[in-house]
Amino acid sequence: xxxxxxxxxxxxxxxxxxxxxxxxxxxxxxxxxxxxxxxxxxxxxxxxxxxxxxxxxxxxxxxxxxxxxxxxxxxxxxxxxxxxxxxxxxxxxxxxxxxxxxxxxxxxxxxxxxxxxxxxxxxxxxxxxxxxxxxxxxxxxxxxxxxxxxxxxxxxxxxxxxxxxxxxxxxxxxxxxxxxxxxxxxxxxxxxxxxxxxxxxxxxxxxxxxxxxxxxxxxxxxxxxxxxxxxxxxxxxxxxxxxxxxxxxxxxxxxxxxx
Ligand code: CO8
Numbered sequence: 001x002x003x004x005x006x007x008x009x010x011x012x013x014x015x016x017x018x019x020x021x022x023x024x025x026x027x028x029x030x031x032x033x034x035x036x037x038x039x040x041x042x043x044x045x046x047x048x049x050x051x052x053x054x055x056x057x058x059x060x061x062x063x064x065x066x067x068x069x070x071x072x073x074x075x076x077x078x079x080x081x082x083x084x085x086x087x088x089x090x091x092x093x094x095x096x097x098x099x100x101x102x103x104x105x106x107x108x109x110x111x112x113x114x115x116x117x118x119x120x121x122x123x124x125x126x127x128x129x130x131x132x133x134x135x136x137x138x139x140x141x142x143x144x145x146x147x148x149x150x151x152x153x154x155x156x157x158x159x160x161x162x163x164x165x166x167x168x169x170x171x172x173x174x175x176x177x178x179x180x181x182x183x184x185x186x187x188x189x190x191x192x193x194x195x196x197x198x199x200x201x202x203x204x205x206x207x208x209x210x211x212x213x214x215x216x217x218x219x220x221x222x223x224x225x226x227x228x229x230x231x232x233x234x235x236x237x238x239x240x241x242x243x244x245x246x247x248x249x250x251x252x253x254x255x256x257x258x259x
Contacts (some may be wrong), residue, residue, distance in 0.1 A: 005032045006039065007057070012198030015049040018150065025063035028110045030144075033068075033088055040091040050199040050206065050258065052095065053191055054118060055102035061127065062111030067136065082141035085110065089117035089143050093214065095205045095226040098198050102177065102191040108166065112177075113142035116151060121178040123169040123196070129177060130166035145209050151216065161210040163214065172199040200239035203258035208232075222251045 001008065007018040016038060017025040024033070056062055073081060092099055092114070101107075101118035107129045109234070111171030113120050115129070123129070131144045139145065140161065150156035152175045160167070170180040182190045198206065208231040235241050239257045247254035 001042070003035045006035045008039065008225055010048050011050050012192075012196050014051045014053060014195040015043075015191075016053045016195075019054070019062055022058040024104055024219075025106060026058070026111070026157075027063050027066040027079045028085070028114070031071050032064065033085055033171035035038070037084075037091065040088065043095075047258075048258045050097050050201075050203045051195040052097060053102050054092075054099065054114070055104055055188070055191075055193050058105070058113075058175070060106040060111070061101070061103045062108075062114055063106045063140070064109030064132070070136075070138070078141070085113075085142040086239050089113060090189045092117040093119075094181065096210070097203060098206055098210060100191055100195055100198075101171075102187060103189060104184070108132055109134065109140065109144070110142045113140060113144045113147065116147040116177075117143065120194070122180045122191050123178040124174060124184045125169050125181055126184050127169040127172070127178070127181075129169075129172045130164065132163045132164040132166065134162065134164040136244035148177075149207075180247065182254070200256075202238070202244060202254075202256040203241055204238040205244075206237050 005019065005021045007020050009016045019032060021027065021032060022030070051067070068219075094239045098120065099118045101115040101121045103115055103121060103123040105124070105127060107127060109132055110127050112131055130138050131148065133140050133144075145157070145161065145188075148160065152160075156175050170179065173179040173181045180190065212228045212231045215227050239259055243256060244254045
């Protein structure tokens with residue numbers, strides 16, 4: 001698949017997507033959004049990888065939506081732009097394998113929203129995160145008002161969104177916006193270790209676990225446990241479940257076929 005703004009490398013069961021629009025700190029313009037859409041909507045039945053990593057080229061993860069493009073929008077245009085961007089964020093959130101954000105630098109506005117649509121966020125010590133939209137007289141539009149409060153709680157989300165302040169990686173870790181922080185030169189090794197470990201598990205069980213967690217967060221505990229029960233039952237229809245359980249009984253490592 002040919003992209004102008006994404007570099008995609010697939011190795012050891014992991015697809016690494018590097019957003020590469022360095023002159024604008026990887027800002028999400030229409031082309032980047034459309035290429036992300038292309039990747040996440042056409043790889044549903046992918047056999048070559050079982051985990052995805054998203055990172056940015058240069059000193060930024062993603063410094064936001066493209067401000068030049070935003071400055072041209074009227075109200076219907078803003079609605080459509082938010083709709084398309086949110087659709088892409090949801091396609092990442094619902095992608096049938098785990099997606100890790102490797103936050104190498106600035107993750108601001110739409111960049112922070114992109115990271116929040118991923119399953120796990122790992123940051124470098126130099127990362128800076130925030131929702132600075134109020135500084136531009138606008139609000140987040142790619143799900144930030146919704147996902148940030150779910151991740152860090154209502155008060156902290158309001159503080160970040162109302163002030164537009166950037167926070168460093170240590171503070172992001174403290175409030176639960178990122179899950180791990182590593183020195184800059186170790187970031188990708190740590191992320192790849194985690195991604196390869198995840199990719200070594202059974203693909204159907206990763207997919208079912210991701211679905212159960214995501215859907216469960218939108219419903220009450222009792223309905224969530226019902227969802228889990230259904231997913232648990234479905235899981236037993238896959239050969240990998242038989243293999244994993246059998247391998248334990250036979251005191252050997254499982255050989256998952258991802259089906
Ligand atoms: N959009 C477009 N260009 C950008 C962006 C951006 N978000 N961020 C940086 N750039 C460009 C700069 O204009 C500059 O270009 P040039 O060299 O041509 O002047 C280049 O990238 C390098 O940037 P700086 O020189 O500013 O680099 P610094 O290291 O001095 O500063 C910062 C880095 C602090 C990250 C700074 O660039 C900055 O503040 N950027 C804007 C951050 C921001 O406000 N992001 C939020 C944008 S709004 C948003 O994301 C809304 C999401 C929802 C949209 C919903 C659709 C309706």
